[in-house]
Amino acid sequence: xxxxxxxxxxxxxxAPDFLKLYETEGMAIQARHLPAMVGYYSSDIGALNLIVHQxxxxxxxxxxxxxxxxxxxxxxxxxxxxxxxxxxQQESRMLVPAPFFAERLQTMVDFSRKxxxxxxxxxxxxxxxxVSA
Numbered sequence: 001x002x003x004x005x006x007x008x009x010x011x012x013x014x015a016p017d018f019l020k021l022y023e024t025e026g027m028a029i030q031a032r033h034l035p036a037m038v039g040y041y042s043s044d045i046g047a048l049n050l051i052v053h054q055x056x057x058x059x060x061x062x063x064x065x066x067x068x069x070x071x072x073x074x075x076x077x078x079x080x081x082x083x084x085x086x087x088x089q090q091e092s093r094m095l096v097p098a099p100f101f102a103e104r105l106q107t108m109v110d111f112s113r114k115x116x117x118x119x120x121x122x123x124x125x126x127x128x129x130x131v132s133a
Contacts (some may be wrong), residue, residue: 001105002096003038003054004063009089010049015042018051018086025079026059028123033070035062036112040104054095056109 010018019042029035039054057063070076097105 001056001058001102001109002060002094003056003097003105005039005054005093007091007093008087009047009090010051010086012049014086015051017048018083021079021082021086026083028119029075030070031074031078031116031119031123033066033073033076035066036109036116038108038112056105056112060094060132114126 008018034055035058036056038056039052043050043052055063057066058070063108
């Protein structure tokens with residue numbers, strides 16, 4: 001298992017807009033495609049105007065397949081048209097959990113999957129059962 005960490009540098013002052021758009025549109029779309037959000041943060045001290053989010057994947061093949069499905073989703077494409085003007089720069093890292101953290105990460109993934117199912121059920125009743133983990 002590994003975690004993809006995505007870091008977005010935003011146009012100054014646009015973090016509230018980014019987070020609101022993600023909460024109202026993007027989160028439900030990503031939940032249909034990505035397996036487990038294990039972190040979502042905004043910067044407060046140090047480098048500002050950053051959004052950092054983290055996603056756990058079983059392996060690189062799972063990541064490639066799931067992201068390809070998301071990129072092909074017309075809802076995701078429409079969402080990106082609204083989101084991209086808020087972003088100045090993007091970074092992505094693949095992180096491997098330390099041996100002593102792997103069990104905790106699995107607990108986080110299990111919890112995230114339950115939250116994902118609830119989110120899917122809220123936005124599209126009946127969809128949660130059809131989406132693979």
